[in-house]
Amino acid sequence: MEVTNKKSLSEMAYDKIKEMILHLEIKPGERIPEERITEIVKCSRTPVREALRKLNEEGLVVSYPGRYSEVAKYSKEDIKKIGELRLAQDLLACQLAIRHGSNSELSVLKKISEKCRISAEKGNIFERIYYDSMFHLEITKIGKNQLLLENQTKLYMRIHLIQISKYTNIEDSITQISKHKDIIDALYSRDDKKARSLVCHHLKDFYDIDEEIINMYLD
Amino acid sequence: MEVTNKKSLSEMAYDKIKEMILHLEIKPGERIPEERITEIVKCSRTPVREALRKLNEEGLVVSYPGRYSEVAKYSKEDIKKIGELRLAQDLLACQLAIRHGSNSELSVLKKISEKCRISAEKGNIFERIYYDSMFHLEITKIGKNQLLLENQTKLYMRIHLIQISKYTNIEDSITQISKHKDIIDALYSRDDKKARSLVCHHLKDFYDIDEEIINMYLD
DNA sequence: CTTGACAATATTGTATACATTTCTTCTATA
DNA sequence: TATAGAAGAAATGTATACAATATTGTCAAG
Structure with missing residues (x-):
């Protein structure tokens, strides 16, 4: 089967808007x-509309039908709820990765984590967030549940937006990333x-998740 | 704030296609x-395309860009993976309902469960599946995590399609539904x-979920 | 200074036309 | 009979026009 690289204008508009949002x-x-987007992508409104609808479904854009679309803005409460969902999905992803992942598949995680660390040290916040998402999504990929991967991909788009909107200093970043290694070890063993x-x-802590929710998975 | 009942043609096309799929x-x-849809909804292709893209995002339709769209068809493997995700989300929903739901909110579950039972006894399979979804979605609603509710709503659209595609006899239906009562009791207490x-x-059993996944939530 | 009404402007929703691509059918050839 | 290829039909992707609706700006009245 051949994979066509040719992108439709809808996809190009989608990619462009997504990039603009995730780069603030x-x-x-x-x-x-x-x-505004038609001027940037140099296409008509038709593909732009399609792109906006998709981003709306994915949660990066909020559309008020017949009125306007805007970039999503998450409240503290929203973030907590995103965290609750992320936790449930990340844990399932780990369980599946342990069950279905070979050691060689797991080894990819080391490389991504390393790239993440380097980006953090360089102080490149966008790159750090990008590789952090990639790290967690790779765990999901290894778990081989395509639907979970799709959900996680969408969820991590929101998480990306949250993370770049929050100020994070380099020390905290590096502390967080150091935990990746422990997770990799647990998966290997x-x-x-x-x-x-x-x-x-x-x-x-990041999502301020209630103790009771945490306990549900640990008891 | 006023709620406008006026539906756009996109929404009407979306509703119609969804209904047709969920009613086989x-x-x-x-x-x-x-x-085909333009003839049914009596509108141009523009709103129909929008509706199809949305259903594609939600998993009821599979689109091959530049080629065609078709109604999704789930394999045994797909169903297992849907089950894994459903389990994770349903469990989170229960935990949140226990934490955030009042007794009066929980009482709604009894009414829905009763409607579900009546539909099953009448042998109305579409209605039974509809109320069964509604029962589980109501638990999520009570948990007050809007993002989880959106995800669950989409997931239950797939589940609806799976359930009507599988033959289920009335006895099994009624046995399944009788378990609703136990769940309600556990939530109340x-x-x-x-x-x-x-x-x-x-x-x-329905989703053939691995023992290890189950244990993850029970230990 | 605030408020409300109205005009002007901007933006979205939808229909339609057409180019491009994919799918189907039919025929010529081996 | 099987197969490759071309012609025709069908379906999608995109641009554009216009109607309907929402937003903004202006100005007079309180």
Whole structure:
């Protein structure tokens, strides 16, 4: 089977808007008139509309039908709820990776984690967030549940937006990333309880997840 | 704030296609040419395309860009993976409902469960599946995590399609539904371990979920 | 200074036309 | 009979026009 590289204008518009949002070139709360994108991508409104609808489904854009679309802006409450979902999905991903992942598949995680660390040290915040998402999504990929991967991909788009909107200093970044290594070790040794515990504590504080929710996965 | 009832043609096309799929008027694997829907909804292709893209995002339709769209058709493997995700999300939903739901909110579950039972006894399979989804989605609603509710709503669209595609006899239906009552009791008594155990066993067989995944939530 | 009404402007929703690509059918050839 | 290829039909991707709706700006009245 051949894979065609040719992208439709819809896809190009989608990629461009997504990139602009994730690089804060359009800020949360800012409106996105269709016309504005047609000027950038140099296409008509039809593909732009399609792209905006997709980004709306994925949660990066909020559309008010017949009125306007704007970049999503998450409240503290929203972030907590995203965290609850992320925790549930990340834990399932770990369990599946332990069950279905070979050591050679797991070894990819080391490389991604290393890239993440280097980006953090360089102070490149966008790159660091990008590789951090990639790290977690790779775990999901190894678990081989395509639907979970799709959900995680969408969820991590929101997480990306949250992370670039929050100020994070380099020390915190590096502390966080150092935990990646522990997770990798737990996966290699197929220690699911350890992996779960690590993931729970990795997320608990950032998302302010309730103790009771955490306990649900640890008892 | 006023709520406008006026639906756009896109929404009407979306509703119609969704209804047709969930009532097996278009069968899994069957192609959906845009033209066909324009004749039914009596609108141009523009709103129909929008509706199809949305259904594609939600998993009821599979689109091959530049080629065609068809009704999704799930393999045994797909169903297992849907089950894994459903379990994770249903369990989170229960935990949140226990934590954030009042008794009066929980009482709604009884009414829905009763409607579900009546539909099953009448032998109305579409109605039974509809109320069964509604029952589980109501638990999520009570948990008050809007993002989880959106994800669950989409997931239950797939589940609806799976359930109507599988033959289910009335006895099995009624046995399944009788378990709703136990779940309601566990939620009322705020017994999260009990609720989790019930949900796990409610889903395990239907989706053929691995023992290890189940144990992850029960230990 | 604030408020409300109205005009002007901007933006979205939808229909339609057409180019491009894919799918189907039919025929010529081996 | 099987197969490759071409012609025709069908379906999608995109641009554009216009109607309907929402937003913004202006100005007079309180």
